[in-house]
Amino acid sequence: MALGRTWLLGLWLATLPGPEPATAQPVPLEYPVKAAFLAKFGPFVDWPAGSFTGPESHLAICVAGEDPFGDALDEVAREHSVAGRPLAVRRLPPRDGAEGCHILYLGEGADGLLGSVAGRPVLTVTDAAMAPAARGILHFEVREDRVRFHVDDAAAARAGLGISSKLLGLALSVVPRG
Amino acid sequence: METRALSPRWRLIPIVAALGALAVLLTGGTVAFLNERLYERQKLREAQVQAQILAASVTAALVFEDQAAAHEYVGALRVNPEVMAAGVYGRRGLVAGFARPGEPALPPDPDSDPGADPARRLTVSATVAQGEMVIGNVLLRMEREPAQRRLARYGGIGLLVVMACLVLGVLAAAQAALAKANRALAVANRDLRQQIQEREKAEAALRQTQKMEAIGQLTGGVAHDFNNLLQALAGCLSLVRKRARNPALDPLLDAGQQAVDRGAKLTQQLLAFARRQALRPEPTDVRDRLLGMSELLARALRADIALELDLAAGLWPVEVDPTQLELAILNLAVNARDAMPNGGQLRVEGANCAGLPADPGEGLAGGDYVRLVVRDNGTGMEPAVLARVFEPFFTTKAMGKGSGLGLSQVYGFARQSGGTVRIDSAPGVGTAVTLLLPRSSSQPAQAQAAATVQDGTRAGRLLLVEDDPVVGAVLADALLDMGFAVQRATTADEALSLLAGGAALDLMLTDVVMPGKLTGVDLALEATRQRPGLPVVLMTGYSEQVAAGTPFTVLPKPFQMDDLVAALDRALGRNPIRP
Numbered sequence: 001m002a003l004g005r006t007w008l009l010g011l012w013l014a015t016l017p018g019p020e021p022a023t024a025q026p027v028p029l030e031y032p033v034k035a036a037f038l039a040k041f042g043p044f045v046d047w048p049a050g051s052f053t054g055p056e057s058h059l060a061i062c063v064a065g066e067d068p069f070g071d072a073l074d075e076v077a078r079e080h081s082v083a084g085r086p087l088a089v090r091r092l093p094p095r096d097g098a099e100g101c102h103i104l105y106l107g108e109g110a111d112g113l114l115g116s117v118a119g120r121p122v123l124t125v126t127d128a129a130m131a132p133a134a135r136g137i138l139h140f141e142v143r144e145d146r147v148r149f150h151v152d153d154a155a156a157a158r159a160g161l162g163i164s165s166k167l168l169g170l171a172l173s174v175v176p177r178g
Numbered sequence: 179m180e181t182r183a184l185s186p187r188w189r190l191i192p193i194v195a196a197l198g199a200l201a202v203l204l205t206g207g208t209v210a211f212l213n214e215r216l217y218e219r220q221k222l223r224e225a226q227v228q229a230q231i232l233a234a235s236v237t238a239a240l241v242f243e244d245q246a247a248a249h250e251y252v253g254a255l256r257v258n259p260e261v262m263a264a265g266v267y268g269r270r271g272l273v274a275g276f277a278r279p280g281e282p283a284l285p286p287d288p289d290s291d292p293g294a295d296p297a298r299r300l301t302v303s304a305t306v307a308q309g310e311m312v313i314g315n316v317l318l319r320m321e322r323e324p325a326q327r328r329l330a331r332y333g334g335i336g337l338l339v340v341m342a343c344l345v346l347g348v349l350a351a352a353q354a355a356l357a358k359a360n361r362a363l364a365v366a367n368r369d370l371r372q373q374i375q376e377r378e379k380a381e382a383a384l385r386q387t388q389k390m391e392a393i394g395q396l397t398g399g400v401a402h403d404f405n406n407l408l409q410a411l412a413g414c415l416s417l418v419r420k421r422a423r424n425p426a427l428d429p430l431l432d433a434g435q436q437a438v439d440r441g442a443k444l445t446q447q448l449l450a451f452a453r454r455q456a457l458r459p460e461p462t463d464v465r466d467r468l469l470g471m472s473e474l475l476a477r478a479l480r481a482d483i484a485l486e487l488d489l490a491a492g493l494w495p496v497e498v499d500p501t502q503l504e505l506a507i508l509n510l511a512v513n514a515r516d517a518m519p520n521g522g523q524l525r526v527e528g529a530n531c532a533g534l535p536a537d538p539g540e541g542l543a544g545g546d547y548v549r550l551v552v553r554d555n556g557t558g559m560e561p562a563v564l565a566r567v568f569e570p571f572f573t574t575k576a577m578g579k580g581s582g583l584g585l586s587q588v589y590g591f592a593r594q595s596g597g598t599v600r601i602d603s604a605p606g607v608g609t610a611v612t613l614l615l616p617r618s619s620s621q622p623a624q625a626q627a628a629a630t631v632q633d634g635t636r637a638g639r640l641l642l643v644e645d646d647p648v649v650g651a652v653l654a655d656a657l658l659d660m661g662f663a664v665q666r667a668t669t670a671d672e673a674l675s676l677l678a679g680g681a682a683l684d685l686m687l688t689d690v691v692m693p694g695k696l697t698g699v700d701l702a703l704e705a706t707r708q709r710p711g712l713p714v715v716l717m718t719g720y721s722e723q724v725a726a727g728t729p730f731t732v733l734p735k736p737f738q739m740d741d742l743v744a745a746l747d748r749a750l751g752r753n754p755i756r757p
Contacts, residue, residue: 166237
């Protein structure tokens with residue numbers, strides 16, 4: 001049910017002009033938007049110092065399961081950096097661990113990884129369009145034709161991550177840290 | 179004095195108050211100006227802070243191009259009524275914003291806001307940055323406080339300033355009024371002190387006058403009684419000499435007569451002080467008199483005292499008794515001599531004084547006076563002595579050297595003549611006695627030849643009225659010796675009853691002061707009324723003034739028999755006894 005709906009939504013998003021005429025921009029497609037989001041989350045999140053190998057080491061955005069972004073993610077990753085760190089996009093092979101990942105997007109069929117990274121400093125991003133039941137620290141949802149997200153700050157705390165209140169301000173819902 | 183010294187300071191008060199008010203105004207203005215600037219700065223900072231807050235809060239919204247969120251953040255500023263317009267700008271222009279109704283629309287470019295009136299609006303902008311990357315801008319248009327409201331805000335200060343100025347003004351006015359009242363009070367106080375001083379002086383003068391008057395009364399009374407005694411004594415001596423016809427007795431009688439003469443002189447001086455002496459004022463040329471007596475004065479002084487007369491030419495005539503004037507000058511000269519035991523100088527000055535003001539304290543009427551000053555450079559007097567010099571019998575001279583009546587005579591003479599006497603003295607400097615004598619309107623008469631007393635046997639019926647039995651008896655004897663038929667009465671009433679009884683009379687000799695209702699003057703008036711043309715001679719040892727102004731011949735006591743004969747002859751000469 002959810003799948004069909006998401007697909008329909010994506011289609012609708014792709015064909016209709018955006019609801020915000022002020023930007024006067026063509027409505028971005030759902031997954032390029034999500035890819036841009038993944039690249040832009042970095043500055044609003046604090047990772048523990050030990051999660052990077054060096055001061056200029058990459059910030060890794062990993063995509064597990066089915067990759068819905070294509071080139072879009074690689075393009076935005078090239079344009080962005082986080083506090084001087086370049087972004088690196090890794091696509092995890094099936095059944096591979098999430099070692100070295102800082103942001104982990106769980107595509108369709110990858111929700112099994114959620115348990116294995118719990119408690120580690122990895123910003124898990126789930127997608128209602130991929131696995132509505134799975135809940136990472138961030139959870140994409142399209143509402144009113146716009147890509148939005150939920151934040152589980154409690155889970156972030158357990159993972160040892162800090163999430164900027166600015167980001168929390170944009171969230172559809174926030175599970176506050178205990 | 180004090181108020182004059184204070185007044186310039188008090189006069190500064192209004193100026194000080196005005197300066198104070200100016201200072202308060204300036205301070206008020208400065209405070210308001212600084213306040214205004216501070217307020218402006220604070221408003222600007224507030225606006226900047228608000229813009230910063232907005233910029234920080236819309237970062238994520240811009241990053242994620244969440245227009246709705248940006249709207250939400252900007253819209254939150256609507257609750258602040260001072261925010262008239264607010265906009266969030268992304269890289270591609272305005273993302274979200276609002277402008278209140280009536281407010282110009284937000285500009286497309288956040289760097290300039292041409293739509294806003296700088297006088298009414300405060301425009302601030304802030305950059306939205308992620309890390310070091312600028313991702314957009316926010317623009318805030320705040321309302322500046324309207325001038326009216328600003329004025330209202332400073333109204334409090336203004337009111338305070340105005341009140342302060344008002345208080346200063348009122349204080350200054352009150353101070354000025356107080357100073358004025360103070361000045362008036364000081365003037366009143368000065369006047370009051372002056373009045374008190376004048377009153378004290380007048381009272382002192384009055385006391386002195388009353389004292390002198392009382393002493394005069396006493397002295398006059400004593401002198402009168404004493405005069406009667408001397409009169410009796412003189413008569414007795416005269417009769418003894420006549421009846422005894424014994425030359426061996428003459429030295430004794432002469433000595434007695436001399437003693438009587440001296441006593442008479444003493445009583446004359448007492449009466450002079452009491453101002454009851456028989457003055458015979460006449461227009462007198464002071465210059466002539468003084469030059470005439472310079473020989474006498476030189477004799478009275480010692481050889482080591484230089485006499486100097488300084489008499490202005492054209493001295494006015496004065497209306498005085500010339501004999502008493504000479505006596506007064508002599509008394510003063512003698513006093514001066516005694517004050518200069520080691521020699522010195524005596525100056526007698528005379529000058530006219532026109533238009534002297536009246537001096538009630540001295541009993542001096544205003545007008546023209548001749549001033550005589552007898553000045554010595556002797557020992558002078560202490561103030562305590564000076565205060566008493568005019569009292570009779572007050573003397574600083576050794577026992578037997580002075581009578582204490584010299585200055586009393588001068589005083590009595592001057593006052594009785596309508597003038598006054600003043601005395602200035604300082605120890606070691608000398609004494610100056612000033613006599614002021616009133617100018618006479620008539621010219622002095624030429625000196626007359628002395629009348630010669632006729633001798634010879636008298637005849638006629640004489641009524642003798644004398645209350646003193648001794649004086650009466652002696653007089654009666656003397657008159658009988660002269661050849662008069664003497665009838666005696668002791669009071670005026672008795673004499674009148676004799677007249678009423680039809681007693682034949684050619685002449686009446688009566689005392690003035692007698693017991694009973696009528697005086698000798700009254701008796702004489704009544705007698706001449708009943709018998710017009712009756713010659714009357716008044717004898718007085720007390721007050722010739724009582725008899726003055728009557729048409730009767732007046733004989734002052736004590737008198738010699740020759741004086742009596744002369745007086746009776748004068749009276750009879752005007753009305754000769756009918757044969």
